[in-house]
Amino acid sequence: MTIQNKVSRRNFIKVSGITGAALTLGLYTPTKGAELEVLKTDMAKNLGVELNAWISIDTAGKVTIMNHRAEMGQGAFQTVPQMIAEELEVDLDQVNIVFGIGNEKKYGSQITGGSSTVRSAYKHLLRMGASAREMLIQAAAKKWNVDSATCYAEKGNVIHKPSNKKFHYGELVEEASKLEMPKTVALKKIEDYKILRKPVHRQDTPLKTNGTAIFGMDKKLPGMLYAVIERNPRFVGKVKSFDDTETKKMPGVKHVFKVSVDVFSTKREGVAIVADSFWNALQGRKALKVEWDDTGFDHHSTEQLYAKMNDALKTKEGISYRTKGDAASALSKSSKKVEAVYETPYESHSCMEPLNCTADVKEDSAEIWGPIQAPGWIQDDLVKVLGMPKEKIIVNMTFLGGGFGRKAFFDYTQEAALISREIKGPVQVIWTREDDTLLGPFRPGMVYQCAGGLDEGGRISSYKFKMAGQNMDHQWPGASKDSYNGSTTEGFLESYFDSIPHFSFSDLPLDSPIPVMWWRSVYSSTNGFAYESFMDELATAAEKDPLEFRRQHLGEERYQLLINKLEEVSGWKSRKKNEGFGVAITECFSSIVGEVVKVSKKPDGKVKIDKVWAVMDCGWYVNPDIIRAQVEGSIIMALGAATKHATHFKDGKAVEKNFDTYKMVRITETPEIEVHIMDNDEKAGGVGEPGLPPFTPALTNAIFDLTGKRIRTLPFNLEEV
Amino acid sequence: MASIKLKINDKNYTVDVDPKMPLLWAIRDIVGLTGTKYGCGIAQCGACTVHLEGNPVRSCSIPAMAANNKNITTIEGLSADNSHPVQQAWIQEQVPQCGYCQSGQIMAATALLKKNPNPTDKDIDTAMQGHICRCGTYPRIRKAIKTASQLMGQKASVK
Numbered sequence: 012m013t014i015q016n017k018v019s020r021r022n023f024i025k026v027s028g029i030t031g032a033a034l035t036l037g038l039y040t041p042t043k044g045a046e047l048e049v050l051k052t053d054m055a056k057n058l059g060v061e062l063n064a065w066i067s068i069d070t071a072g073k074v075t076i077m078n079h080r081a082e083m084g085q086g087a088f089q090t091v092p093q094m095i096a097e098e099l100e101v102d103l104d105q106v107n108i109v110f111g112i113g114n115e116k117k118y119g120s121q122i123t124g125g126s127s128t129v130r131s132a133y134k135h136l137l138r139m140g141a142s143a144r145e146m147l148i149q150a151a152a153k154k155w156n157v158d159s160a161t162c163y164a165e166k167g168n169v170i171h172k173p174s175n176k177k178f179h180y181g182e183l184v185e186e187a188s189k190l191e192m193p194k195t196v197a198l199k200k201i202e203d204y205k206i207l208r209k210p211v212h213r214q215d216t217p218l219k220t221n222g223t224a225i226f227g228m229d230k231k232l233p234g235m236l237y238a239v240i241e242r243n244p245r246f247v248g249k250v251k252s253f254d255d256t257e258t259k260k261m262p263g264v265k266h267v268f269k270v271s272v273d274v275f276s277t278k279r280e281g282v283a284i285v286a287d288s289f290w291n292a293l294q295g296r297k298a299l300k301v302e303w304d305d306t307g308f309d310h311h312s313t314e315q316l317y318a319k320m321n322d323a324l325k326t327k328e329g330i331s332y333r334t335k336g337d338a339a340s341a342l343s344k345s346s347k348k349v350e351a352v353y354e355t356p357y358e359s360h361s362c363m364e365p366l367n368c369t370a371d372v373k374e375d376s377a378e379i380w381g382p383i384q385a386p387g388w389i390q391d392d393l394v395k396v397l398g399m400p401k402e403k404i405i406v407n408m409t410f411l412g413g414g415f416g417r418k419a420f421f422d423y424t425q426e427a428a429l430i431s432r433e434i435k436g437p438v439q440v441i442w443t444r445e446d447d448t449l450l451g452p453f454r455p456g457m458v459y460q461c462a463g464g465l466d467e468g469g470r471i472s473s474y475k476f477k478m479a480g481q482n483m484d485h486q487w488p489g490a491s492k493d494s495y496n497g498s499t500t501e502g503f504l505e506s507y508f509d510s511i512p513h514f515s516f517s518d519l520p521l522d523s524p525i526p527v528m529w530w531r532s533v534y535s536s537t538n539g540f541a542y543e544s545f546m547d548e549l550a551t552a553a554e555k556d557p558l559e560f561r562r563q564h565l566g567e568e569r570y571q572l573l574i575n576k577l578e579e580v581s582g583w584k585s586r587k588k589n590e591g592f593g594v595a596i597t598e599c600f601s602s603i604v605g606e607v608v609k610v611s612k613k614p615d616g617k618v619k620i621d622k623v624w625a626v627m628d629c630g631w632y633v634n635p636d637i638i639r640a641q642v643e644g645s646i647i648m649a650l651g652a653a654t655k656h657a658t659h660f661k662d663g664k665a666v667e668k669n670f671d672t673y674k675m676v677r678i679t680e681t682p683e684i685e686v687h688i689m690d691n692d693e694k695a696g697g698v699g700e701p702g703l704p705p706f707t708p709a710l711t712n713a714i715f716d717l718t719g720k721r722i723r724t725l726p727f728n729l730e731e732v
Numbered sequence: 733m734a735s736i737k738l739k740i741n742d743k744n745y746t747v748d749v750d751p752k753m754p755l756l757w758a759i760r761d762i763v764g765l766t767g768t769k770y771g772c773g774i775a776q777c778g779a780c781t782v783h784l785e786g787n788p789v790r791s792c793s794i795p796a797m798a799a800n801n802k803n804i805t806t807i808e809g810l811s812a813d814n815s816h817p818v819q820q821a822w823i824q825e826q827v828p829q830c831g832y833c834q835s836g837q838i839m840a841a842t843a844l845l846k847k848n849p850n851p852t853d854k855d856i857d858t859a860m861q862g863h864i865c866r867c868g869t870y871p872r873i874r875k876a877i878k879t880a881s882q883l884m885g886q887k888a889s890v891k
Binding site: 082083084085086210212213215216217218219220221222223224225226228229231237262288289290291294361362363364365410411412413414415441443444445636640641643644645646647648669670671675676677678679681683684 | 754771864
């Protein structure tokens with residue numbers, strides 16, 4: 012293993028010939044042939060002179076841009092470099108892209124969640140590109156002894172305009188690295204962008220079409236063993252005893268021992284089987300006999316969980332989160348009153364790459380490789396667990412075969428570290444698909460109780476929203492269980508808070524040993540169904556067109572423009588009698604997305620989805636094709652949770668184990684999807700998740716439009732509507 | 733343990749493994765070609781698809797022994813430089829998101845196009861329905877197979 016600062020000084024000087032003074036900047040040696048290697052693997056090395064945390068250029072002019080965020084399909088591997096390359100004035104095909112290791116001092120937050128990669132850092136990243144460009148221009152001007160204002164940068168070169176003299180960046184980087192980073196720098200105007208806001212191809216695509224992209228499970232270390240773990244399927248149950256007599260007789264099995272891993276504030280116990288191959292470890296696991304201790308906690312079933320939530324909603328008001336006026340009194344005075352209860356299921360993340368992690372823990376240092384969304388959290392966790400300082404714990408992000416929130420948690424990384432420490436060598440822990448589906452953490456199941464009143468003009472006069480379900484934040488050690496973080500309103504459109512005169516939002520957290528975690532678009536993924544189904548029910552009660560009803564309540568221009576676009580692209584006004592149209596609009600992670608679904612009946616009378624139109628307003632954006640891909644994918648993932656799969660519980664354990672029972676959307680069930688992007692310069696919003704919440708209510712609203720049947724419980728079978 | 737001869741991407745390997753070990757794990761962990769992926773282990777998702785004597789198979793559910801002395805093609809064998817028309821089409825249509833299932837998708841699409849160079853929408857759906865993509869790249873897979881079909885047609889007409 013080589014990390015940046017371990018590159019020897021002697022080797023560095025020999026290869027790059029840069030002076031010792033520059034070494035303090037943290038320099039790497041350019042080595043020939045390493046290009047493809049760094050592109051596809053997880054470890055940055057030998058990249059040239061570092062101009063800032065994201066940009067290194069070698070003396071031959073090769074530019075390397077760090078991607079400090081997880082790449083789990085959402086396109087960070089492309090969007091981070093695309094922003095930097097625009098301001099740096101290089102083409103993306105001139106650039107090496109490398110995963111940065113976990114280092115929040117250097118990169119800021121690397122937790123890839125909340126659709127935050129662009130929106131949390133885009134101005135900073137643009138400035139990083141622009142500052143480096145300015146430093147290179149300054150260096151060139153100095154070499155030519157000309158005014159830097161007469162020079163400009165283009166395609167990795169600085170050009171002196173009057174004389175047309177040219178230096179490539181490699182000839183300037185040594186000089187540039189000695190300059191101070193400019194305090195202020197002008198960013199380019201949108202109309203001057205060459206690659207930003209253009210559908211440029213993703214640089215990770217070729218690695219994913221020829222098998223060379225390295226995912227977590229593809230990481231191999233010399234002498235590495237493989238581990239599987241038989242874990243207590245009741246989440247918090249314990250290992251009472253185990254008999255490994257037969258296991259130890261199996262070929263290749265090297266170690267069998269108990270492991271106990273932190274899952275929020277509880278422990279998950281199991282028995283690890285370590286062998287010379289995954290297959291042999293798995294055979295050893297089959298031969299293992301474990302007796303569990305499952306006393307002292309509730310063995311919930313799905314029915315019990317939902318009965319508890321429904322009871323709480325009937326008898327309690329809950330923790331109030333956000334209120335305006337007096338919703339209860341306004342409700343009693345309203346001319347029309349609507350009430351409804353909606354239920355959404357527990358879900359598994361079911362990333363295509365099952366959880367896995369590779370660890371090499373030594374006496375005084377540790378290194379981790381894996382499909383990882385939150386390297387900083389893993390470092391913090393391992394500081395506690397291994398008792399080592401943070402800088403001794405290196406966390407490498409490989410490509411992730413899906414993440415969706417699951418791989419931001421750090422139970423699977425702790426397991427790998429504990430096993431490696433125990434066996435004193437490198438190990439890869441692999442979860443089977445069954446482990447991955449059975450053990451969570453899951454998206455929490457929710458029950459929503461909505462009540463709303465209309466005034467005589469058919470406008471919303473009162474809105475009361477209560478939700479019951481497990482609260483993700485309440486699981487952490489020491490968490491206060493009587494406060495709330497505002498997730499009750501996630502997904503609700505900001506403009507409604509202005510237009511609705513009286514409202515209240517409250518939450519009734521459910522206590523259960525089932526672990527729960529962010530699932531693509533988090534609470535919005537389920538809140539959106541309740542909000543936008545209920546908005547439709549209010550529109551129906553008001554005897555208004557559902558799109559028009561929303562338009563009346565969403566005053567701000569940005570929402571009006573989105574509604575206009577949605578109306579136009581979907582042909583909402585010209586819809587025919589035998590077609591069902593449904594609309595839903597939600598807002599999360601600073602982006603607003605509206606979707607229209609069109610359904611009709613097949614000759615056999617069953618409902619089919621004909622088309623989905625989506626309009627995404629994510630403000631300032633990077634790559635329209637990645638946005639389209641993310642919205643398409645979000646819609647298909649939502650379709651699965653709406654109509655295909657759910658996790659049920661029986662006797663304290665999850666029921667669905669694999670794709671034969673946790674059924675995924677297939678290509679045959681995929682509708683035509685058309686995505687539009689609002690072109691504006693508002694603050695950048697998220698892209699990876701906000702397309703998901705509006706799909707399901709748009710679908711069920713369309714089904715109501717076609718059949719008069721209101722679907723309030725998910726999932727439902729489209730074949731049986 | 734059994735000594736098994738595998739001919740993968742025109743290269744010969746002899747592996748000494750449990751004869752029941754699925755071909756997938758022999759390819760990944762013993763031979764060391766990691767482009768073929770583990771997704772479900774029960775032939776439900778298609779991530780492990782390779783060609784055995786030219787036919788697409790689920791390597792997670794075939795014992796390595798069953799491939800003894802047979803020709804196997806994995807994603808690495810399609811082309812390393814992405815020159816195969818299906819790979820080209822996948823790049824042109826920007827299909828992959830996380831990319832984990834795509835080796836299997838590409839191998840299935842390649843097998844489809846070999847048998848049926850001009851598949852209809854229905855042919856595509858039928859051939860690809862055994863392959864799960866959690867990222868939801870299905871609309872682009874449909875497009876890319878059409879594009880690949882065109883690219884292959886062009887190539888054939890040039891010849």
